[in-house]
Amino acid sequence: MPPINLYSDTQTRPTQGMRAAIAAAEVGDEQRGLDPTTRALEDRVAELLGHEAAVFLPSGTMCNEIALRLHMRPGGDELLVDRTAHPVNFEAGGPAQLSGAMVRTLDGEGGVFTAAQLEAAVREPGNRYAPRSRLVSVEQTTNIGGGRVWPRETIREVLDAAHRHQLRAHLDGARLMNAVVATGIPASEFAGGFDTAWVDFTKGLGAPVGAVLAASRELIDEAWRWKQMLGGAFRQSGIVAAGCLYALDHHVERLAEDHANARKLAEELATMPGVRLDPATVQTNIVIFEVDDAPGLVARLADLVELQAIDAHRLRAVTHLDVDRAGVEQALAAFSEALSV
Numbered sequence: 001m002p003p004i005n006l007y008s009d010t011q012t013r014p015t016q017g018m019r020a021a022i023a024a025a026e027v028g029d030e031q032r033g034l035d036p037t038t039r040a041l042e043d044r045v046a047e048l049l050g051h052e053a054a055v056f057l058p059s060g061t062m063c064n065e066i067a068l069r070l071h072m073r074p075g076g077d078e079l080l081v082d083r084t085a086h087p088v089n090f091e092a093g094g095p096a097q098l099s100g101a102m103v104r105t106l107d108g109e110g111g112v113f114t115a116a117q118l119e120a121a122v123r124e125p126g127n128r129y130a131p132r133s134r135l136v137s138v139e140q141t142t143n144i145g146g147g148r149v150w151p152r153e154t155i156r157e158v159l160d161a162a163h164r165h166q167l168r169a170h171l172d173g174a175r176l177m178n179a180v181v182a183t184g185i186p187a188s189e190f191a192g193g194f195d196t197a198w199v200d201f202t203k204g205l206g207a208p209v210g211a212v213l214a215a216s217r218e219l220i221d222e223a224w225r226w227k228q229m230l231g232g233a234f235r236q237s238g239i240v241a242a243g244c245l246y247a248l249d250h251h252v253e254r255l256a257e258d259h260a261n262a263r264k265l266a267e268e269l270a271t272m273p274g275v276r277l278d279p280a281t282v283q284t285n286i287v288i289f290e291v292d293d294a295p296g297l298v299a300r301l302a303d304l305v306e307l308q309a310i311d312a313h314r315l316r317a318v319t320h321l322d323v324d325r326a327g328v329e330q331a332l333a334a335f336s337e338a339l340s341v
Contacts, residue, residue: 004331006265007306009175009203009258009285009320018206018246025242030056030234037238041245042212045199048248049173050192051214055223056241058232060174061086063198063213064137065094066226070196070219071135071168074100078131080121082108084144085137086172098230102131110281111145115157122165136162139172140190141179144310147262147286149179152189159193171197174211178204178284181255195219204255204285205247206321209240254321258285261319261328268332272339287317297338304334 005011014022028034038056046054057063064087068079072095079095081088083105087095095101104121106113123133138155142148162169171194173187180187191197196215201207213223227233234240266279266287277289291297294309301307308316319328 003302003304003306004323004327004334005306006317006319006323006331007308009318011306012203012206012320012322014206014208014243015250015321017250018243021242021246022239025238027236027238030237035234035236035238035241037245038234038241041241044245044248045212046214048187049197049199049214050188051197051216053217053220054212054214055220055227056234056237056244057198057211057213057227058209058234059202060172060198060200060211061091061094062227062230062232063200063211064170064172065091065098066223066230067170067196067198067213067215068095068099068101068135068137069226070215070222071170072099072101076102076131077134078102078104078123079135079137080104080106080118080133080167081137082106082111082113082139082142082145084108084111084142085139086143086174087137089144104131104133108145110148111139111142112148112150112154113158114154115161118158118161119165122161122167133165133167135168135170137170137172138194139174141175141182141284141286143174143286144288144316146281146288147175147178147284148281149182149283150190152183152185155190156193169194173197173199175200175203175284177252178255178259181252182259182284201244201247204258204320205244205251207240207243207247210244212244251321255285257324258319258321259283261285261323261325262287262317264325265317265319265328265332269335272336274339285319287319288314289317290314291339300338300341301334305331
């Protein structure tokens with residue numbers, strides 16, 4: 001029997017229904033705007049996120065990097081972002097290489113920083129000795145922050161502060177739909193106030209490829225140039241866009257199951273010897289917990305449970321559509337045995 005895969009929600013495989021939608025997709029030349037399935041996806045996501053236009057991209061990382069390049073220029077522009085955020089930790093130094101960006105990290109709570117923290121970090125305008133504060137980025141939900149949902153009011157306060165300081169604002173929506181399901185707040189209310197925003201389809205939504213970046217029509221026209229330059233242009237992309245459309249129709253509401261499974265996982269893990277975890281902090285599908293030897297626990301569990309050691313003490317377990325309640329119970333049994341050694 002293969003191990004229970006809690007490594008990431010990127011591990012999901014397309015369902016039979018999604019495979020059927022992919023097989024039946026109507027396609028055309030995406031670069032010429034002739035792929036009807038891709039255009040339908042872009043239009044739908046633009047409306048979903050409350051923006052004028054959108055562009056289909058291979059990955060969320062490319063969404064982030066193109067968005068940063070749209071807002072920033074080499075020569076001292078600075079990105080303000082939480083210290084746990086994806087562009088800081090998991091994009092191979094892309095902000096520096098592709099945008100020439102300085103990065104100033106904020107020490108948020110579970111990946112969520114406040115407007116006051118942003119205000120305190122913004123550079124004094126006109127100071128020729130300092131980088132120029134240019135862009136603030138919010139990650140919804142937080143990843144290494146533990147799947148926390150940015151409250152709508154906190155987002156509004158951060159955006160108000162950004163506007164006061166003439167900063168642009170970007171929403172990293174890798175798990176935006178998890179926040180939507182957890183709160184009942186429409187995606188447009190989270191994303192509509194940002195200059196750029198995106199949603200990923202390869203995590204909890206279960207598609208094999210793709211993310212969509214939304215913004216004004218002018219910015220999306222420029223994003224197309226960067227898509228071409230970075231080698232991300234497609235041909236008959238409707239094959240994969242169809243999986244994303246299927247995910248919007250069939251895999252959004254079921255994210256609540258992943259959240260319930262994560263809470264179950266957290267509640268039981270918190271009772272086990274050597275585990276440091278407050279289950280109340282688990283809001284969506286990510287469980288971050290501490291043990292004395294995280295890599296050692298990963299190694300002991302390797303044949304039964306796949307999960308990720310973040311550092312020497314912290315681990316991340318992520319629930320998704322390929323792990324049902326029975327899988328969670330199997331994982332918990334394996335955790336219990338490994339932690340009792």
